Amino acid sequence: MIGKDVAGIIYSSNYDNYLTELTAVRTMGSVPFGGRYRLVDFVLSSMVDFGVSKVAVAMCNNYRSLMDHIGNGRPWDLARKREGLFMLPPYNFSGVGAYGSKMSMLRGAEDFLNHTKEEYILVTDCNVVCNLDIEKLAAFHAENGADITLAYAKGKLPQLPDTAVLKLGDDASVTEMEISPKDTEEGAFAVNIMLLKKSLLLRLIHEASAHGWKDFDRDILMRNPGSLKICGYEVPGFCRVIDSLQSYYDISISLLDKAARDALFCEERPVLTRVRDDMPTVYGIGSSVKNSLIADGCVIDGTVENSVLSRGVRVEKGAVVKNCVLMQETFISSGATANCVITDKNVVLRPGKTLSGAENYPLFISKGKVI
Amino acid sequence: MARKKECIAMLLAGGQGSRLGILTHNIAKPAVPFGGKYRIIDFPLSNCVNSGIDTVGVLTQYQPLELNDYIGNGQPWDLDRADGGVHVLSPYQQIKGTEWYKGTANAIYQNINFIDRYSPEYVAILSGDHIYKMDYAKMLDFHKKNDAACTIAMLEVPWDEASRFGLMFTDPDGRITAFEEKPKNPKSNKASMGVYIFTWSKLRKYLIADEEDPSSSNDFGKNVIPAMHTAGERLYAYPFDGYWKDVGTIDSLWEANLDMLNPKANLDLGDKTWRIYAKNTAQPPQYIADTAKVENSMVSAGCEIGGEVDYSVLFSNVTIEEGATVKYSIVMPGAVVKSGAVVQYAMLAENVTVESGAYIGECPEKTENLDAWGVAVIGGGVTVGKNAKVAPKIMCDNDVAEGESV
Numbered sequence A: 001m002i003g004k005d006v007a008g009i010i011y012s013s014n015y016d017n018y019l020t021e022l023t024a025v026r027t028m029g030s031v032p033f034g035g036r037y038r039l040v041d042f043v044l045s046s047m048v049d050f051g052v053s054k055v056a057v058a059m060c061n062n063y064r065s066l067m068d069h070i071g072n073g074r075p076w077d078l079a080r081k082r083e084g085l086f087m088l089p090p091y092n093f094s095g096v097g098a099y100g101s102k103m104s105m106l107r108g109a110e111d112f113l114n115h116t117k118e119e120y121i122l123v124t125d126c127n128v129v130c131n132l133d134i135e136k137l138a139a140f141h142a143e144n145g146a147d148i149t150l151a152y153a154k155g156k157l158p159q160l161p162d163t164a165v166l167k168l169g170d171d172a173s174v175t176e177m178e179i180s181p182k183d184t185e186e187g188a189f190a191v192n193i194m195l196l197k198k199s200l201l202l203r204l205i206h207e208a209s210a211h212g213w214k215d216f217d218r219d220i221l222m223r224n225p226g227s228l229k230i231c232g233y234e235v236p237g238f239c240r241v242i243d244s245l246q247s248y249y250d251i252s253i254s255l256l257d258k259a260a261r262d263a264l265f266c267e268e269r270p271v272l273t274r275v276r277d278d279m280p281t282v283y284g285i286g287s288s289v290k291n292s293l294i295a296d297g298c299v300i301d302g303t304v305e306n307s308v309l310s311r312g313v314r315v316e317k318g319a320v321v322k323n324c325v326l327m328q329e330t331f332i333s334s335g336a337t338a339n340c341v342i343t344d345k346n347v348v349l350r351p352g353k354t355l356s357g358a359e360n361y362p363l364f365i366s367k368g369k370v371i
Numbered sequence B: 001m002a003r004k005k006e007c008i009a010m011l012l013a014g015g016q017g018s019r020l021g022i023l024t025h026n027i028a029k030p031a032v033p034f035g036g037k038y039r040i041i042d043f044p045l046s047n048c049v050n051s052g053i054d055t056v057g058v059l060t061q062y063q064p065l066e067l068n069d070y071i072g073n074g075q076p077w078d079l080d081r082a083d084g085g086v087h088v089l090s091p092y093q094q095i096k097g098t099e100w101y102k103g104t105a106n107a108i109y110q111n112i113n114f115i116d117r118y119s120p121e122y123v124a125i126l127s128g129d130h131i132y133k134m135d136y137a138k139m140l141d142f143h144k145k146n147d148a149a150c151t152i153a154m155l156e157v158p159w160d161e162a163s164r165f166g167l168m169f170t171d172p173d174g175r176i177t178a179f180e181e182k183p184k185n186p187k188s189n190k191a192s193m194g195v196y197i198f199t200w201s202k203l204r205k206y207l208i209a210d211e212e213d214p215s216s217s218n219d220f221g222k223n224v225i226p227a228m229h230t231a232g233e234r235l236y237a238y239p240f241d242g243y244w245k246d247v248g249t250i251d252s253l254w255e256a257n258l259d260m261l262n263p264k265a266n267l268d269l270g271d272k273t274w275r276i277y278a279k280n281t282a283q284p285p286q287y288i289a290d291t292a293k294v295e296n297s298m299v300s301a302g303c304e305i306g307g308e309v310d311y312s313v314l315f316s317n318v319t320i321e322e323g324a325t326v327k328y329s330i331v332m333p334g335a336v337v338k339s340g341a342v343v344q345y346a347m348l349a350e351n352v353t354v355e356s357g358a359y360i361g362e363c364p365e366k367t368e369n370l371d372a373w374g375v376a377v378i379g380g381g382v383t384v385g386k387n388a389k390v391a392p393k394i395m396c397d398n399d400v401a402e403g404e405s406v
Helices: A037-052 A064-070 A102-107 A108-113 A136-143 A198-211 A218-220 A245-254 A258-264 B018-024 B042-050 B064-071 B105-107 B112-117 B136-145 B161-164 B200-212 B218-231 B248-260
Strands: A006-009 A055-056 A085-088 A120-124 A128-130 A148-156 A164-168 A172-178 A186-197 A229-234 A237-239 A281-283 A288-290 A293-294 A303-305 A320-322 A337-339 A341-343 A354-356 A363-365 B009-014 B055-059 B085-089 B122-127 B129-130 B152-155 B166-172 B176-181 B190-199 B235-240 B244-246 B286-290 B293-295 B297-299 B307-310 B325-331 B341-349 B376-378
Touching: A006 A037, A006 A164, A006 B129, A037 A055, A037 A064, A055 A102, A064 A085, A064 B064, A102 A108, A102 A198, A102 A218, A128 A186, A136 A148, A136 A186, A136 A229, A148 A164, A148 A237, A148 B200, A172 A218, A172 A229, A186 A198, A186 A229, A186 A237, A198 A218, A198 B105, A198 B190, A237 A245, A245 A341, A245 B122, A258 B112, A288 A293, A293 A303, A337 A341, A337 B218, A341 B297, A354 A363, B009 B042, B009 B105, B009 B136, B018 B248, B018 B376, B042 B129, B055 B152, B055 B376, B105 B112, B105 B200, B105 B218, B112 B200, B112 B297, B129 B190, B136 B235, B136 B248, B152 B218, B166 B235, B176 B218, B176 B235, B190 B200, B190 B235, B200 B218, B218 B235, B244 B248, B248 B325, B248 B341, B293 B297
Parallel strands: A006 A055, A006 A120, A055 A085, A148 A229, A288 A303, A303 A320, A320 A337, A337 A354, A341 A363, B009 B055, B009 B122, B055 B085, B152 B235, B293 B307, B307 B325, B325 B341, B341 B376
Antiparallel strands: A120 A186, A128 A237, A148 A186, A164 A172, A164 A186, A281 B297, A293 B286, B122 B190, B129 B244, B152 B190, B166 B176, B166 B190
């Protein structure tokens, strides 16, 4: 299997309800992350790196910012005459309302699938932060003769209502699957990256439709009505699932660790994103910056420690920013102090104001607020 | 047939820029990196698109590979147009024989066909080696208002520098009365910026006449404009008072880069109403470590800084290890400065490696003979070995061995 045998479907709206603060004005795929990215960039770049040239992005609510971000797909080289990028906003034909679940999203994508000549489909969500090497996933799928390959990570289970916990046999096949078991805290959990043949996916969608099945994981994967060979592929390296504002904060701050950055921003698979044409970041006289990840276009005259700053952030003289995640165009005025704060875009902290959260309870300031 | 355009631009980007030495061994001067993430040509190209000029011919001749590749289809500058857009124009074979571009005027002469396709009223002739922000639309208004045949952008320079420029004398209305080319004792400080707007029908005539004159060196400044002046055409000087710098020498390139750090320099790269566009690379944000001390500097995406950086411009993907010091320097993409190395008053070209303990350049204050002082330049891909020393003003195009002094 090579890139041109695979088409991608990225579903952006699956977990918006679990990151309500950040998805108040956008969908999961366009949640800013890591200084200059949006969450959709990671999986989209992985697909493009593998050579996938046909990708559908399905979305349900608040998708204006996502459409704005992706545009015609040029940053990912998906602005094509042949194949390229397809946007799948909800399509209200009879029987399929606005997408409420992965199943209805897939039913909405049926037309896209029917017109796709690629043999395989990679279906993913947007709330996973990893730099997936799809070549390895594809090789694993072929070696194991799998019908369906589910990517998984090990560790503390994401606190989502549909976390699929996998038990794996010696041959990497999934022997048992539980959905968000109450009494388990750690384990191997699926990260909503699934590779399978297009023909199989269409068959499963039709079968689900015929039986009135509503939940892809529970009704299809767990029941496994056709005795399919479902295999689990462990994503190597950095792979984290965003399930809450706290985890968003923790994962953002973990980028200050070199190993995490090296895994996520490896040279072989660059993460591509929309260009903003900012100037380089300017550090003024008397600025003090320690252990921080800083995007282009910032102007820093104050103090910044242990923080992640997005493009165009201003930190004035005498301002102090510690343990913060500041999104685009946040303005921290002179004499203001922020500690353990997440600011959405265009937040202004006026002179002398102090904001403080805690590392296990970061304070969130919503888009455009002036404090 | 292309649609008629009121004004198109021709950008002269064919020069070697020999005074930039090893920095232009493999690339044309307009492709030289500048200001942390840009290349010199981004400035005139962005000025064009910001001024509403959507058709630009870029004349290339010397080492065009990287420049052509960089310009591509013009998308980064929004110049990928169905009608117009950016066109790279190289010398080509003709039935009467093949010629390189013999001079600036000849380069335009050889592309009369290109310009005629758009039947423009006016043509802006621009240089690919100047750093400035300028609204050509305002200059065009000035040109039209004066019913000029040619308008030359003019900057009042300090008197002690005037002798380096082509100078102009004007009457109170701005009409040019006389020229003086790099005089020893300047009587004017009104310098030509090398930015021209011509009425195309006039320029076309003078270009053809100039080409027929075998004694001409086919240069705008030396031949075409003086010929227009002698013939009594209306030539005007358009006063400009923003930041402008010809970055044709190592010193001026170094200075202009550091000018970007000076708010008083009057060239704001952060101004969103007049953005300078560039082809962006996919680099993660920069990381500033606990051990770093970064002040008064410009740093680009992908950099990892563990050392001390002061008054410097760092391009993308530069690594400054813990314990290294970089001061008053320009560090181009991909360069690595290892721990204990000291780089000051220097320019490191792309992918230079400075091994630990190496010492490059020197502060002018610590130099006894100021005439021997200058910016040290390390060429692309060069490795400066452990504890090696590179003296000021040296241009280093070969690896420097461990412990060696050059």
